[in-house]
Amino acid sequence: MDNHHIIIGDGLSAAEFATSRQYTAGDTLTIIGPDVQDIGRGIAYAKAPSEVPWRFAYLLNSPSRSVDTDFAHWMKENWELLESTMSKRTPDWLSAATPYSSVGDIASLNAPREIYGDFLHAKTLKAMEQLSISGVSVRRVQSRVDKIQPTETALSVITADGQQFHAQTVDVATGGPENQRIEGDESDRSFPQLFGNEHRIAELLDKGGDIVCIGASAAMLDCLRFCQSIQSESNVQFTAISPKGTLFEPLRPSPNFSPTKFNLNGTFNTAEEFLLAIKTLHKQALDAGASFYETRVGMRELFAYRSLNEFVPKLSEARKVTRPLFTHFEGGTRDSIDDFHRLMGSGNTRIVAGRVERIENRKKVSSVVFTNAMQQRQSLSASVVVNCAGPGSQNRFDPLTRRMLKDQWISVCEHSGGIIVGENGNTTIPGVRYLGPAVTSIGEKVEQVPLYDASRLRQAVQRFNHLHNCD
Numbered sequence: 044m045d046n047h048h049i050i051i052g053d054g055l056s057a058a059e060f061a062t063s064r065q066y067t068a069g070d071t072l073t074i075i076g077p078d079v080q081d082i083g084r085g086i087a088y089a090k091a092p093s094e095v096p097w098r099f100a101y102l103l104n105s106p107s108r109s110v111d112t113d114f115a116h117w118m119k120e121n122w123e124l125l126e127s128t129m130s131k132r133t134p135d136w137l138s139a140a141t142p143y144s145s146v147g148d149i150a151s152l153n154a155p156r157e158i159y160g161d162f163l164h165a166k167t168l169k170a171m172e173q174l175s176i177s178g179v180s181v182r183r184v185q186s187r188v189d190k191i192q193p194t195e196t197a198l199s200v201i202t203a204d205g206q207q208f209h210a211q212t213v214d215v216a217t218g219g220p221e222n223q224r225i226e227g228d229e230s231d232r233s234f235p236q237l238f239g240n241e242h243r244i245a246e247l248l249d250k251g252g253d254i255v256c257i258g259a260s261a262a263m264l265d266c267l268r269f270c271q272s273i274q275s276e277s278n279v280q281f282t283a284i285s286p287k288g289t290l291f292e293p294l295r296p297s298p299n300f301s302p303t304k305f306n307l308n309g310t311f312n313t314a315e316e317f318l319l320a321i322k323t324l325h326k327q328a329l330d331a332g333a334s335f336y337e338t339r340v341g342m343r344e345l346f347a348y349r350s351l352n353e354f355v356p357k358l359s360e361a362r363k364v365t366r367p368l369f370t371h372f373e374g375g376t377r378d379s380i381d382d383f384h385r386l387m388g389s390g391n392t393r394i395v396a397g398r399v400e401r402i403e404n405r406k407k408v409s410s411v412v413f414t415n416a417m418q419q420r421q422s423l424s425a426s427v428v429v430n431c432a433g434p435g436s437q438n439r440f441d442p443l444t445r446r447m448l449k450d451q452w453i454s455v456c457e458h459s460g461g462i463i464v465g466e467n468g469n470t471t472i473p474g475v476r477y478l479g480p481a482v483t484s485i486g487e488k489v490e491q492v493p494l495y496d497a498s499r500l501r502q503a504v505q506r507f508n509h510l511h512n513c514d
């Protein structure tokens with residue numbers, strides 16, 4: 044029988060769902076998403092308009108070898124093209140790359156995310172072309188899905204513009220939760236997120252002015268690179284405010300890159316015991332001279348062939364590991380963190396510890412009201428305020444995910460706050476699978492950290508489609 048398979052979403056996960064599945068000639072594949080012509084990019088690897096100064100400013104958060112080894116090889120093979128694309132750009136990516144590129148270590152570079160998007164998009168188109176050649180009917184529908192309705196014989200998929208499709212199987216890959224909202228974060232001078240608001244922020248900073256970013260996240264580091272691209276560095280007046288008032292550790296490969304081997308054995312009764320054991324080994328590795336990046340890659344490799352459940356057999360305890368382990372090993376883009384520190388030296392950037400309550404907007408200024416470490420209320424005023432606080436615990440999922448949660452097709456984990464799906468991404472509705480960056484449990488297995496990670500998302504989909512046997 045010919046099958047109809049539908050994929051909802053147009054990012055990296057949707058592309059992997061589409062291209063790693065086994066099809067038979069005669070099958071139909073329909074991919075539905077608002078930017079489906081740009082399949083593979085999603086929000087993270089989007090294409091900026093060609094003329095804007097911030098084009099190529101946003102970088103991958105880890106060295107390309109950790110994101111996608113095929114991409115790291117592609118970068119090496121296409122280094123001349125990369126050099127010409129990135130030459131004379133501000134910030135100066137090529138200069139920051141020199142310690143690695145001069146010795147041919149291209150896999151250690153944090154590539155511009157748009158270029159990774161180019162790679163993913165081209166690869167996906169090629170794979171879709173192959174599917175067409177092998178007799179699969181492939182179509183892309185530019186729309187947003189409102190609803191999936193199980194019927195007696197099939198799954199009915201209904202889009203916001205009233206189209207209806209029937210399929211035997213549906214994969215949902217509609218992305219992670221949006222930024223948490225903060226009172227007052229949407230006005231003439233305050234923005235609920237950077238992406239999509241760049242033109243307006245650039246206009247506001249055009250004649251000088253300062254900017255406050257709420258959060259010390261990867262999006263804050265993007266915001267700094269955005270400012271560097273539109274202002275001369277001596278004009279940048281950039282403040283980040285976060286509860287801890289600290290920056291991420293930079294993910295900096297050492298010249299002889301060698302991931303830490305975590306010698307962790309046995310089982311642990313509680314999350315606390317497991318976390319203590321791994322943090323102790325982590326500290327020992329750092330004290331012995333390993334770079335933070337090497338310990339992070341080592342942590343990932345520890346779970347390559349063993350699941351978290353093997354170390355922490357009690358499910359509820361394993362689920363308590365996910366968030367703290369994620370935070371403990373969270374690191375950021377080397378280029379941007381180095382720039383933040385360098386610009387701190389010249390008084391152009393600073394980081395403040397504070398818990399933000401709200402933003403008050405007046406005619407020419409926005410003020411961030413926060414409580415400092417001494418529990419005193421303070422405020423910081425700036426020409427522009429950008430919310431980079433990350434999803435937090437508000438769980439602002441897209442409407443389709445929210446509907447699936449409400450109907451209990453998938454659920455939220457009470458311990459990690461992430462999403463729980465069944466074996467192979469199955470939901471409680473036969474034929475419907477789900478995967479996104481917020482997933483923390485798949486079937487009986489608990490992910491050691493959530494899937495906010497291109498490589499782990501792709502591996503998870505490959506496992507679902509039986510192309511990949513280990514994590």
Ligand SMILES: Cc1cc2nc3c(=O)[nH]c(=O)nc-3n(C[C@H](O)[C@H](O)[C@H](O)COP(=O)(O)OP(=O)(O)OC[C@H]3O[C@@H](n4cnc5c(N)ncnc54)[C@H](O)[C@@H]3O)c2cc1C
Pocket residue numbers: 051052053054055056057075076077078084085086087088102103104105110156186187188189216217218219441443478479480495496497498500
């Ligand atoms: C700004 C940003 C930077 C990141 N940087 C990195 C990085 O450097 N390295 C890394 O490993 N990971 C990074 N990540 C993590 C990232 O989430 C994953 O790597 C990956 O891109 C997620 O892909 P996805 O397809 O699951 O989700 P998304 O890329 O969010 O794609 C989901 C798509 O589904 C569409 N959609 C939503 N609802 C519907 C609907 N109802 N119907 C149809 N379509 C719908 C959305 O429009 C969206 O385009 C980043 C994430 C963000 C947001």
